[in-house]
Amino acid sequence: MTTMIMENEERTEKYNEDALRYSEYYKGKIQTMSKVPVRSLDDFSIWYTPGVAAVSRKIATDHDLSFELTGRWNTIAILTDGTRVLGLGNIGPEAAMPVMEGKALIFNYLGGVNAIPVPIRVSSREEFVSVAKSLEPSFGGINLEDIESPKCFFLLETLQKEMNIPVWHDDQLGTASITLAGIINSIRIVGKKIEEVKVVFNGAGAANIAAAYLFKAAGFKKENIILVDSKGVLQPERQDMDSLMLNNPWKYQLAIETNGERVKGDLKEALKGADILISAAKSGPDTVDAKLVKEMNNDPIVFVLANPIPEMWPEEAKENGAKIVATGRSDFPNQINNSLVFPGVFRGVLDARAKGVNFDVMVAASYEIANFVEEPTAEKIVPTMEEWELYPRLASAVATKTVELGLARKIDSKEGFYKRARDIIENNRNIYRKMMDLGLIRMMPNGERKY
Template identity: 45%
Template sequence: MEEVYKKSVELHEEMQGKIEMVNKIPVDSKEKLSLVYSPGVAQPCLEIEKNPERAYDLTIKGNTIAVVTNGTAVLGLGDIGPLASLPVMEGKAMLFKKFAGINAVPICIDSKNTRHIIETIRRIAPSFGGINLEDIAAPESFEIEEALQDIGIPVFHDDQHGTAIVTLAAMINACKVTGKKLTDLKVVINGAGAAGIAIAKLLRCFHIDSPLCQSVKTLIVCDSKGAIHRFRNDLNKAKTELLKYSNFDDVEGDIHEVIKGADVFIGVSKGNILNKEDIKNMAENPIIFAMANPTPEIMPADALEAGAAIVGTGRSDFFNQINNVLAFPGIFKGALKARASTISTEMKLAAAYAIANSLENPTADEVIPSALDTSLAEVVAQAVEKAAHSERELEKQIAEAEAEMND
C-alpha cells in the first residue's frame, strides 16, 4: 500500500489536481465573444428570468451537480477538514464525468455547524441541477439532507443511500444464487453510522410504501458497544429511531453473540472484527458483505473457508466489490434527465433492481456488476428517470382527482 500512496501523491502533484473546466465553444472571434458574453448573453438571461426552467436548457445547470462536504467523515481518515478532503471530492467529480458524463464541482465548506452548511447549500443551489452530499459525519448528515429536500433540486447523501442501494442489489442476487428469500433473512449490520442506518431502513422497508420493497424478516444493528436495543441509555436520536424497525426482541451482546444464526452479515464500520468461528456460527450458506475499507471485517478467504456461500467487500482487488460507483452516476443522470426535485425511495429501489437485473446469471463470485462497467450508468439512469416520470404522473392524477372532488 505504501507504494500506492507514494504514486498517488506524485500523480496529484504532477497534474496539480485531477479535474479542470473546459470551454465548449472556442472564443476566437469578435462574433463568438458577442454571443457567449456581452451583449448577446443578455437574452439567455432574460429567457431564464421569464421561465426559470429554461436554465436547464441554456446553462450548465441541466448537467451539473455539486459534490459538497465539510470533511468530517472522509473514507477511513475521519475528520480531516474541508481542505484535506478536496482530493476525494475531485475524485468523486471524476467518477461522475467518467461514468455518467455529468459535470461535478467540489464544494468544501469550512463549518461543522449544520445550520451554516444548510444555508450555504441553499444559497448556491441555483447554479446546480443536484447536490451530492459526501463524507459528512452522522448524525449531522441526516439533518442536513432532510432539511434540504425542499430546495427544488435533488439532494442525495451518497454515503447513506448509494451504499444502501448497491448493498440491496447485491443481496437480491445473493438470494438468487443461494436460493434464499429476502423475506426470510435474518440480517446483522455492524456499524450504525450513515451507511448502516440507510441500509437498515431500506432492508426493512421503513416508511416505504412500494411493491418493489421486500422487508427482510429480522434485523439487528450493532455499534462499537454491541447490539442496539431498548435497554441502552446511550443512544442518539438516529440510533433510537432504529428501534422502530429493528431488534424487536431486544437481543443483547457483542457482534460475536448477535451474529449467531444470522443469514447475512453486513459490515460498514471497522476491519478485523470477525473470525472463522463467527462464520461457522451463522446459518447455513451465510452471505457476508464485509465492506470496511481498507481492511474488511474478515478476509474473503477466511470467510469462504469457514463456510460462507458468498463474500463481498468494498475493495477492487477482491471479487464482488460493493461500490457506490455502481449507483450514484446513474441515479443523478436519471434525476437530471427527469428534472426531478428529489430522489425518491421509488427511484432508489428502481436503481437497486436495475443494478441487480443487469446480471442475467449471477454467481457466487459475481453477485454485483464490475465497478468499471461504464454501460451500467445508462441502465440505472433509464430506470430512475422512468420511476420519476411515473411518480410525477401519479401525483398529477391524484391532484386532478382531488380537484374534481372539491368542485
C-alpha cells in the same frame, strides 16, 4: 496471510507515492472548458453581451428554463465540510479537495456529469444548510460527501425536504444501494426470500443506518433486521436510548422498530440463525471472528465492507461456511463499490430534471444493478466498473422512476432516457480518448504504472 498483507501495504504505498507526485505534476484533476465554438471575437456577442441578455430575460420569466438554456441541467456540486474524509477523519475542507476532485473525475468519466468540488468551512449544521440552499440556483443536484455522523443524517433529511433539486449523500445512499443490489442477487443464488431472511448489520454508522432504512423500503421485514454497534445489539432497553433519542433519532428509530425478537448482547447473539451479515465496521482482519459465521443459518451470506482491510478475510469466511462473500476491495470477487451507483443515478436524475431522489428511486436503482448481472454466481453478484453499459441502463431506470413518482420536470420513455444517457456518456468518453490521443491530456511523466 502475512505475505498478502505485506503485498497490499507495499501496493498501497506505491499508490500514495504516485498520487503525490502526479498531483504536483497535473495540479488538479479537473478543469473547466468551453463547449461552444469561438470562431472570432464577434461570437462573444452571442455568448456574452449583448446577446446573453435575451437568455437571462427568458429565464427570469420561468426559473426552470435554467435547466434548458444553461449548463445547470448537467452540473452538480460535491459539497463537503471535510469532517469525515475517507479513513482520514476530520481533516478540514482544504485537505478534502483532492478527494472531491477524484469524485468529480469519476462522475464525469462514468456518468458524463459535470461535478464541481465545493469544500466549505462552516461552524454548524444550520450554516451548512444555509450554504447549500444558497447554491441551489447554480446546480441541478447536490452530492453530499464525507460528512461526520450523525450530522450527515440531519443534513440529508433537511436538504431533501427544503431544496427543489436532488440531494444525495453517497456515504449513505450510494453504499446502501450497491449493498442492496449485491444482497438481491445473493438471495437469488441461495434460493431464499426477502421477506423471510434475517439480516444483521454490524456497525451503525452512516452506511449501515441508511442501508437498514433502504432494506425496509425494499420489502425486508423490519422485525428481521438487527443492528449491532460498539455497545452491542440495538434494542429498546439499552441504557443509552435517551441519549440516542436526542442526538441520533435515526439510530433511535431503528432501535425501536427492528429486532422483533428483542435479542440482547453482542454480535454473536445477533448472528444466531441469521441469513445475512453486512459489516461496515472497523478495518482489520480480526474485527469480526470468522468462526461466528458458524452461528448463522444455512448458506450464509457475508458482506465485510471495511477498507482497506475487511473485518475478516474472505477465505476464512468461506472456511467457516459462508456461501457468498463480498468485500469493498477490487482484488477479491464481489466488490461492493458505490462507484457503480452514483454516476448512473445522477445521470438519471439530471436527465429527468428531477426535483428530488428518495428510497423508492434507490430501490429501483438497486434492482437495475442486480438485474444487469444476468446469471449471478457466488463469485459474481454485482457488475464491475469496467462494464460501462451499466451506467446508461441505471440512468434510464432512475429517470423513469422519477417520472412515475412525479419528481421529474422532463418526461420521456425508458428507451428515450436510455438513448439520451448513452449518447451523453459515450460522447464524453470519446472526448477523453481524443484528448489523450492528441496529447491534450498529458500522459503521466514516468509512463503508466502497473501494480
